[in-house]
Amino acid sequence: MNKKKQQSFYVFIGFLALILVNYPVVYHMQQVRTGKIPFILGYLLVIALLVSLAGFILEKRNK
Amino acid sequence: MVGGFIIVSLILYLALLFWIAYKIDLSKKWRKRVSGSPVIYALTLAVYCSAWTFFGSVGAASTYSIEFLTIYLGPVVAMPLLWIVYRKIIRISKAQGISSIPDFISTRYNKNSTLNKLVTILLAIGIIPYIALQITGIERGLETCISWGDKSPSDLTLFGFFDMALLVTVGLGLFLIAFSTRQLQDNSRNTGLIGAIAFESVVKLVVFIVFGIYVCYYIFSSQSEIYQLIPEEGLKLNTTNNYSQWFGMIVLSGLAFLFLPRQFEVGVFSVSNENQLKKAAWMFPLYLVLINLFVIPIAVAGNHFFSGSGMDEDTYMLALPLHHEHTWMALLVLLGGFSAASGMIIVATHAISKMFANSILIPSFIDRPFILRRFRGRHHKIPVFFRRISIFIVLLMAYFYYKLVAIEYSLISIGLVSFIAVSQFAPAILGGIFWKHGNGKGAFAGIIGGYIIWFLFLVIPTLFGGGIGEHIGFDAATIENNHGAIITTVFFWSMFVNVTLYIFISLVTKQSVLERNQAEIFVEIYRYSESVESSVVWKGKAFFPDVQSLLARFLGQQRANYELLAFTEKNNIKLDEDGELDLRVVSHVEKLLSNMIGSSSARILVSSVAKEDKISMEDVVDILEESQKLMELNKELNQTSRELKRLSEALKSTNQKLKKNDLLKDEFLYTVTHELRTPLTSIKALSELLADDDGMPDETRKEFLETILKETNRMTRLISQVLDLENFESGKHQLRISHSDINELIVYCTNTMDEIFKKKNINLSISLDDTLPVIELDYDRITQVVINLLTNASVHSDSLKGKILVETRRHNNLVVVEISDNGQGVAEGMEQAIFEKFFQADGRRLKKSKGSGLGLAISKKIIQLHEGKIWVEKSELNGAKFIFTLPFQQNNFIVA
Numbered sequence: 034m035n036k037k038k039q040q041s042f043y044v045f046i047g048f049l050a051l052i053l054v055n056y057p058v059v060y061h062m063q064q065v066r067t068g069k070i071p072f073i074l075g076y077l078l079v080i081a082l083l084v085s086l087a088g089f090i091l092e093k094r095n096k
Numbered sequence: 097m098v099g100g101f102i103i104v105s106l107i108l109y110l111a112l113l114f115w116i117a118y119k120i121d122l123s124k125k126w127r128k129r130v131s132g133s134p135v136i137y138a139l140t141l142a143v144y145c146s147a148w149t150f151f152g153s154v155g156a157a158s159t160y161s162i163e164f165l166t167i168y169l170g171p172v173v174a175m176p177l178l179w180i181v182y183r184k185i186i187r188i189s190k191a192q193g194i195s196s197i198p199d200f201i202s203t204r205y206n207k208n209s210t211l212n213k214l215v216t217i218l219l220a221i222g223i224i225p226y227i228a229l230q231i232t233g234i235e236r237g238l239e240t241c242i243s244w245g246d247k248s249p250s251d252l253t254l255f256g257f258f259d260m261a262l263l264v265t266v267g268l269g270l271f272l273i274a275f276s277t278r279q280l281q282d283n284s285r286n287t288g289l290i291g292a293i294a295f296e297s298v299v300k301l302v303v304f305i306v307f308g309i310y311v312c313y314y315i316f317s318s319q320s321e322i323y324q325l326i327p328e329e330g331l332k333l334n335t336t337n338n339y340s341q342w343f344g345m346i347v348l349s350g351l352a353f354l355f356l357p358r359q360f361e362v363g364v365f366s367v368s369n370e371n372q373l374k375k376a377a378w379m380f381p382l383y384l385v386l387i388n389l390f391v392i393p394i395a396v397a398g399n400h401f402f403s404g405s406g407m408d409e410d411t412y413m414l415a416l417p418l419h420h421e422h423t424w425m426a427l428l429v430l431l432g433g434f435s436a437a438s439g440m441i442i443v444a445t446h447a448i449s450k451m452f453a454n455s456i457l458i459p460s461f462i463d464r465p466f467i468l469r470r471f472r473g474r475h476h477k478i479p480v481f482f483r484r485i486s487i488f489i490v491l492l493m494a495y496f497y498y499k500l501v502a503i504e505y506s507l508i509s510i511g512l513v514s515f516i517a518v519s520q521f522a523p524a525i526l527g528g529i530f531w532k533h534g535n536g537k538g539a540f541a542g543i544i545g546g547y548i549i550w551f552l553f554l555v556i557p558t559l560f561g562g563g564i565g566e567h568i569g570f571d572a573a574t575i576e577n578n579h580g581a582i583i584t585t586v587f588f589w590s591m592f593v594n595v596t597l598y599i600f601i602s603l604v605t606k607q608s609v610l611e612r613n614q615a616e617i618f619v620e621i622y623r624y625s626e627s628v629e630s631s632v633v634w635k636g637k638a639f640f641p642d643v644q645s646l647l648a649r650f651l652g653q654q655r656a657n658y659e660l661l662a663f664t665e666k667n668n669i670k671l672d673e674d675g676e677l678d679l680r681v682v683s684h685v686e687k688l689l690s691n692m693i694g695s696s697s698a699r700i701l702v703s704s705v706a707k708e709d710k711i712s713m714e715d716v717v718d719i720l721e722e723s724q725k726l727m728e729l730n731k732e733l734n735q736t737s738r739e740l741k742r743l744s745e746a747l748k749s750t751n752q753k754l755k756k757n758d759l760l761k762d763e764f765l766y767t768v769t770h771e772l773r774t775p776l777t778s779i780k781a782l783s784e785l786l787a788d789d790d791g792m793p794d795e796t797r798k799e800f801l802e803t804i805l806k807e808t809n810r811m812t813r814l815i816s817q818v819l820d821l822e823n824f825e826s827g828k829h830q831l832r833i834s835h836s837d838i839n840e841l842i843v844y845c846t847n848t849m850d851e852i853f854k855k856k857n858i859n860l861s862i863s864l865d866d867t868l869p870v871i872e873l874d875y876d877r878i879t880q881v882v883i884n885l886l887t888n889a890s891v892h893s894d895s896l897k898g899k900i901l902v903e904t905r906r907h908n909n910l911v912v913v914e915i916s917d918n919g920q921g922v923a924e925g926m927e928q929a930i931f932e933k934f935f936q937a938d939g940r941r942l943k944k945s946k947g948s949g950l951g952l953a954i955s956k957k958i959i960q961l962h963e964g965k966i967w968v969e970k971s972e973l974n975g976a977k978f979i980f981t982l983p984f985q986q987n988n989f990i991v992a
Contacts, residue, residue, distance in 0.1 A: 044177070050173045054172075070319065080172070081381050086378070
């Protein structure tokens with residue numbers, strides 16, 4: 034993958050993460066109640082893990 | 097808990113840090129491992145998680161709000177930008193010899209020393225409260241542990257005299273003196289310090305996770321039991337927390353993560369390889385996830401036990417184990433918190449003291465006679481001396497801030513105030529690397545404007561409480577109680593003023609000549625990084641002995657000579673030891689000095705030995721054009737070199753192919769002659785017998801003649817096959833295409849072979865697709881293929897109950913013919929090899945076949961000439977299934 038493509042992917046991941054943790058989405062998520070563990074915590078955890086996973090894949094692909 | 101025991105534990109922990117840093121610095125192997133490791137790099141970025149994270153997050157979350165998470169969501173969102181922003185900054189810093197944020201900003205904007213000093217002072221004002229915050233975190237931790245259960249306030253002094261927070265500050269100062277000034281003496285990175293910081297990041301993470309498990313599964317039985325304690329309104333955002341507040345905090349923490357001096361120090365100036373950023377881009381978000389995993393459960397547990405008791409929420413981490421009389425766990429948490437705070441204090445103090453020494457102290461005192469006298473003959477000690485002084489100045493200022501102000505406020509409040517201060521440099525830095533028109537005046541105005549807003553609305557209320565603060569808008573109590581809303585409001589307005597001033601003034605004022613050059617280099621660093629030396633805009637006169645002597649004063653004679661020689665050789669510069677020096681050498685010397693004493697001091701020193709001339713715009717244009725030409729030349733050379741390399745590889749590959757073909761040809765000739773010699777030998781032997789023995793019985797004579805005839809036929813067949821193959825391979829053979837019915841061809845072939853099948857007791861089944869159209873093919877050649885495949889099938893099918901199945905079908909625009917047998921099949925891995933000439937030629941054959949070894953090779957050629965494919969699979973009858981396809985129409989041949 035060339036550097037420009039790589040940069041575009043990193044920008045895309047950052048932008049996507051910014052949208053997913055934005056107020057309207059978070060506000061909606063905090064109202065969801067599933068079981069005993071608050072849903073919002075699981076949601077934010079998944080977003081952070083997704084960013085990490087995407088970074089991991091990009092690193093491995095560009096090794 | 098006994099105070100003495102705690103003190104001994106902290107001293108032992110500090111001793112361990114000293115030992116780790118010392119061991120790493122001592123061993124070349126470990127230095128290399130630490131400085132090159134992307135994992136260590138990612139761990140050092142975790143210096144972001146300070147006492148604020150360790151104690152403050154639980155304190156903030158204890159209000160059941162998830163608002164504190166924005167401090168970590170910001171860096172998670174900003175992490176992917178690390179590759180874009182940090183990579184560029186790293187490249188620029190390496191090319192220009194930059195070692196601090198003020199150096200970076202001033203080098204970009206006209207190498208302006210006033211701007212350099214301003215940024216240093218403002219950064220110190222912004223960050224010292226943050227260092228004080230860490231001391232507060234340590235002090236609160238110690239107080240909670242020591243005074244737990246005491247009704248009267250405890251004595252936090254050693255022997256009733258030494259303040260423990262002061263002792264910790266002094267201890268960390270000594271650590272910094274020992275390990276953060278090494279770089280100045282031997283040009284190595286601060287590897288020991290970096291290793292110690294990475295170790296601290298592991299300690300705080302492990303302690304936090306262990307403590308989380310302890311709370312969730314030891315004090316309580318499960319996490320869900322804790323979550324049941326959350327009231328109905330649950331983990332909801334504050335009612336006052338609206339869109340702008342949430343978004344603003346994420347952006348603020350993202351910017352702070354990128355531009356905090358301590359992050360810059362470990363993320364930019366300690367990196368050895370840009371690729372380390374890629375690992376950090378995924379490891380650091382993972383680290384943040386892990387360290388925040390148990391914050392909410394711990395906060396809920398803290399509220400459960402201590403709500404309404406008036407206890408400071410920031411101390412819940414320690415109060416929980418102390419309340420349950422688990423002293424060891426409390427000590428472990430204290431050490432984790434100490435590790436988080438000390439890591440931040442060490443790196444932040446290192447960064448600020450470096451700026452303070454390089455931008456303020458050294459430029460002010462470097463040419464003072466008393467300093468020169470004091471360090472006569474050992475000028476390289478000057479930066480070390482000033483750096484050590486700076487370390488103590490910074491730490492003492494932080495200590496006094498803690499004593500006078502910070503002790504009154506929550507950890508988060510102080511931290512966010514510092515975040516806003518640091519974010520004021522973001523427009524100048526980002527604009528400096530992405531916008532060529534940004535200039536020093538704009539940066540200056542923007543930073544000042546943003547800082548004024550910050551100072552008026554956050555610092556004054558913090559310092560003067562309800563006095564002046566109330567008149568301005570926010571008082572200290574408001575800041576304390578509703579910090580989120582105020583922080584984001586001040587952040588927005590300070591950034592608005594900062595960015596507006598930066599852009600507006602940059603657009604209405606002109607850049608200086610030097611500034612234009614620096615802007616070009618900074619923004620286009622990936623184009624210029626190889627030839628920054630040739631893009632130097634400096635005009636004047638300097639002589640070798642002066643410059644060499646200047647460099648030797650700071651680097652020592654031997655290293656100075658080595659640096660000059662290495663640079664001139666690399667750039668093909670002729671060094672005239674008595675004459676005028678090439679401008680690139682002067683610039684390189686300035687860069688080397690910048691690494692040690694900062695750009696301002698380096699500039700002062702260089703101008704003391706060089707006479708600078710005024711430079712015109714034409715000169716800049718010439719220099720940039722020349723540098724551009726040089727780059728293009730380099731690019732062309734690289735391109736040519738790459739092309740030559742590619743051609744050489746192609747030549748090598750062709751040569752190898754030719755050698756292989758030569759070998760194949762030899763093997764082919766050997767096999768053919770061998771195959772011919774066998775029948776010839778028997779023909780010769782039988783002919784001699786016939787010639788010598790006149791009285792041979794007629795019956796024997798006839799038998800011999802038949803054998804001779806059979807062997808002759810075999811030879812003829814082999815020779816025709818070799819010729820056929822040669823014709824096909826050389827392209828001499830043209831197909832004679834006609835419209836034919838493939839089913840009719842199959843029936844013809846099976847009828848021809850019928851006698852042989854009967855003789856071998858083979859059961860032949862035929863399944864033909866009647867809907868197949870008449871197709872274009874060379875009837876004789878395809879017949880040859882089918883007969884060959886049927887012969888192979890008859891030879892290899894089961895010797896007692898042989899079965900052969902012939903099928904035709906249609907697939908898209910192809911006719912598919914399949915011939916299966918129930919023999920042993922083709923050995924695995926040999927599916928391709930069996931189609932090679934004399935398949936045994938290169939020794940791959942497992943068993944010599946009864947044929948010539950050319951039949952399948954010829955069949956493959958014939959099918960390929962028909963634009964079809966042939967291959968072998970395992971058949972449903974457990975033997976081999978040969979399949980070939982033929983297109984309905986032939987494109988490359990004239991129909992006969």
